[in-house]
């Protein structure tokens with residue numbers, strides 16, 4: 001995985017057809033997705049249950065690019081190796097998920113993946129200030145995690161603060177929750193480069209009619225890059 005700050009669209013398969021993950025991953029990549037975002041939920045850290053490392057391993061052969069795994073679980077550390085072995089390129093853990101996030105990020109890198117740290121809407125940017133040398137990505141939640149299709153919460157100030165804090169370090173800023181053609185521009189302007197979008201990408205399409213996925217991805221990308229279509 002090489003680092004750059006260009007806009008990357010990462011569809012969340014939480015909004016895909018759960019009976020057809022492999023084909024859905026292939027469809028979104030064919031339609032222009034840069035990364036595939038995989039939301040892992042445990043029914044404990046967040047009030048919803050999605051899937052685990054076995055599902056990640058099953059979809060891995062259907063993803064040519066980056067598999068971006070967002071762990072909404074606590075504890076995290078006992079499961080890092082399983083997600084790394086499942087083929088995750090990026091593993092993101094929440095700063096709120098345990099007392100030793102620095103150790104967790106080191107363990108993710110030690111397992112051979114890029115290390116991401118996520119911040120819930122109520123957690124300030126300062127929570128990652130001393131983690132930026134052990135992190136490859138900071139994920140700013142723009143919804144309270146647990147469900148797709150929620151209303152976007154404006155975190156522009158936090159994104160700007162993080163962007164300044166990161167400086168020249170090769171650390172991505174990812175935005176997750178409620179990203180669509182209306183919200184992509186403000187988060188990109190504030191300094192985000194990875195935009196996770198679930199419902200706004202999968203809306204209107206299917207594996208047998210994937211063209212809307214491409215239209216949705218292009219529209220979000222254009223909004224983020226400042227060129228409205």
Ligand SMILES: O=C(CO)[C@@H](O)[C@H](O)COP(=O)(O)O
Nearest residue numbers: 145146148149178197198199
């Ligand atoms: O992690 C989460 C929710 O917890 C997100 O990845 C959502 O799944 C994004 O979905 P939309 O808000 O784009 O529908």
